[in-house]
Amino acid sequence: MNFVDTYISRKAIELATAVLESGYVTAGKYADKFEEELEIRLGLINPVTLNSGTSALYLALAVAGIKPGDEVIIPPQTFIATGLAVMMHYAVPVFADIQYDTANIAPDSIRKKITEKTRAIIPVHWGGYPCDLDEINAIAKEHGLAVIEDAAHALGAVYKGRPVGAISRFTALSFQAIKHVTTVDGGALCCLNEDDYYHAKRRRWFDIDRENAKPSVLGEREYDATDVGYKCHMNDLTAAIGIGNLYDFPSMLKRRHEIAGRYRTALKGVSGISLLGYKDDRTCAYWLFTMLVERREDFIRALKSRGVPASVVHLRIDNNSVFGGTRPDLVNQARFDENQVSVPVHNGLTDEDVSLVIESVKKGW
């Protein structure tokens, strides 16, 4: 049994082969089609395909106008990409505390971290469980801040009836190798506002308006870059893989829910374990199945001896030197960091694997 899984469908291989054989591999009709499919199939708003989730965060911060010295509020419970994307703009990541029972950023802690330099908030949907987006967007509105959801774990998550990717000003998605839908590496930035969408599309490719910059008689496109643009677009080869994999996503997400549902029923009340506190008004995309576990190292060792890989995913990031070291005031983060551990939840698991996970946990450690 593997802890994580990379899923590549037959269709993805077929479409990727067609792109390779066509001789046209850069951004083109497949990258456009992947955007259309994300919109139609998942209800995402204005998805702009990119070469990674990190690029999606970086580009969102650029389009939001983040400048050196600006402050951006983020949780420490995330992958280092979230904080580094802020620092790539020479801006300052300010760490807010999380909720102990969800690992998501706590709105009351966000309020305490706002200063006159704050410009944006990046809530991270830990393991695919949506943050308190109404509260966070209300705080952002009150203080004129941009909300950039880091939804790297949360493709297919739903918050109060709306898909993640259709709620806040920006949503960053990742299609990295072990995500729900992979393009090998890739990402997308969803933009609620048309103006942000226009600029995200330009700035992902050198700030050139690709759709409108037509070649002159000389053969070269005529364009005028007015902003700093980057090179972080998605190419047709990776987009083709994404399209092929996306077709299977609904059934794969359903399977993740089935597995997680079995875990939640069977492991509720098991001594030494607390399940995360998920509310009925939102649906977790279950990229991870994280639990809070007493004597975590013994737990990991015991499960390993029974053939089950359990693992910690992403320790708090603020303690990296680049961010200046552990923030002592984040008490929930400190507790979560001591107790969190995840068990496998992915499409490579058989029903027997799921039973083995449950039995292995119930046997104790």
Ligand SMILES: Cc1ncc(COP(=O)(O)O)c(C=O)c1O
């Ligand atoms: C929370 C979070 N944000 C951002 C990223 C970065 O995504 P990518 O690897 O596609 O750049 C990851 C990657 O795993 C992540 O877990």
